[in-house]
Amino acid sequence: MLYHLHELGQAAITPMRLAAEAGHHVLSSPYNPIAYTHAGRAAAAACHVFEHSTRPQGKPAFGLTETVINGESVAIVEEIVTRKTFCQLKRFRREGHHDDPRLLIVAPLSGHYATLLRGTVAAMLPDHDVYITDWRDARAVPLRDGNFDLDDYIDYIIDFLRLLGPGTHVMAVCQPSVPVLAAVALMSAAGDPAAPASMTLMGGPIDSRRNPTTPNKLAMEHSIEWFEHSVITRVPATYPGFMRRVYPGFLQLTGFMTMNLDRHVGAHIQLFNNLIKGDEDGAQAHRAFYEEYRSVMDLSAEYYLQTVTQVFKEHQLPNGTMLSRGRPVEPRAITRTALMTVEGELDDISGIGQTLAAHEICTGLAPAMRLHHMQPSVGHYGVFNG
Numbered sequence: 001m002l003y004h005l006h007e008l009g010q011a012a013i014t015p016m017r018l019a020a021e022a023g024h025h026v027l028s029s030p031y032n033p034i035a036y037t038h039a040g041r042a043a044a045a046a047c048h049v050f051e052h053s054t055r056p057q058g059k060p061a062f063g064l065t066e067t068v069i070n071g072e073s074v075a076i077v078e079e080i081v082t083r084k085t086f087c088q089l090k091r092f093r094r095e096g097h098h099d100d101p102r103l104l105i106v107a108p109l110s111g112h113y114a115t116l117l118r119g120t121v122a123a124m125l126p127d128h129d130v131y132i133t134d135w136r137d138a139r140a141v142p143l144r145d146g147n148f149d150l151d152d153y154i155d156y157i158i159d160f161l162r163l164l165g166p167g168t169h170v171m172a173v174c175q176p177s178v179p180v181l182a183a184v185a186l187m188s189a190a191g192d193p194a195a196p197a198s199m200t201l202m203g204g205p206i207d208s209r210r211n212p213t214t215p216n217k218l219a220m221e222h223s224i225e226w227f228e229h230s231v232i233t234r235v236p237a238t239y240p241g242f243m244r245r246v247y248p249g250f251l252q253l254t255g256f257m258t259m260n261l262d263r264h265v266g267a268h269i270q271l272f273n274n275l276i277k278g279d280e281d282g283a284q285a286h287r288a289f290y291e292e293y294r295s296v297m298d299l300s301a302e303y304y305l306q307t308v309t310q311v312f313k314e315h316q317l318p319n320g321t322m323l324s325r326g327r328p329v330e331p332r333a334i335t336r337t338a339l340m341t342v343e344g345e346l347d348d349i350s351g352i353g354q355t356l357a358a359h360e361i362c363t364g365l366a367p368a369m370r371l372h373h374m375q376p377s378v379g380h381y382g383v384f385n386g
Helices: 002-028 038-054 114-124 150-164 177-189 214-221 224-231 249-259 261-277 280-293 301-313 380-384
Strands: 066-069 072-084 087-094 102-106 129-135 169-173 198-202 245-247 338-344 370-375
Touching: 002 038, 038 261, 038 280, 072 150, 087 150, 102 114, 102 150, 114 129, 114 169, 114 280, 114 380, 129 150, 150 177, 150 301, 169 177, 177 198, 214 249, 214 301, 224 301, 245 301, 249 261, 261 280, 338 380
Parallel strands: 102 129, 102 169, 169 198, 198 338, 338 370
Antiparallel strands: 066 072, 072 087, 087 129
């Protein structure tokens, strides 16, 4: 019912959004004398802010067409290496360059699309053969194609690492830090030659008991039944995933926005002022950020609830009790995969110390194979972008 109410609200607001879009065009037209008055610019700006903030956002494109290597521009070609039901592995092939280290970037499956890591990919391209997990919106997956949970997530990572082969490096941004560490631990325990050469964990909840943030406290203060009844709903008939149980993207976005509501309101007021002043560069920067930020996807209910239980309520990985399909996850088995952790001083999603905790449970690594970096004055987004 919750999803249906959201869709009904979107349908109801569409005529107003279209009217605002038309009003903006009329009021800002160079042929309209009102466009040259302060009142006209203010009215046009108000129409634009309303239209843009209510416009539905689809999946963005990476839009990476070139990089610079040794001072020369090199063309980038996006390729789909392999497809799974809930994810495709994407490669950013650099024309004429094939010998650099392979890097698998595991994008977070926590609401936003993998394109949120566009800047991370761009930064790695000059020196690496970059691959990324491009997760699929759960509402686009037909119910007949089965479910997806945290164990499937771990299996996907293992399969991708085996596909890329020995010597690959893996980078996990935020949420995938736990399943990536689990996957590497399982591969190491099995003596899998495709276990990665290095593992970089950035702003991830390895042990969310340390400096708990608002999302961490929410998980601890409510039962798993509360989550199931409050945020899990079924996909309506207008989507291919009809009747699939999901944690909808629009609910996740509401949570993101309310955590820093003052900041988001201020940003939209600034957009309004920039439009009145004619600061198109400032307005465009705002539009680009929020078009990405408001592009969200549904998560499989099984995956979300299992993650809340194992990662944020029972803390199974740091407690040494985590199992994946009956296999014990033993980080101490990691002896040949170098470990780097990265945290942000102002991170309000994964508090300081949560990612650093990986070093304490990966006891089999020599000191020379460990590195930790804490970036001053950056929040969660700044850990991996900017």
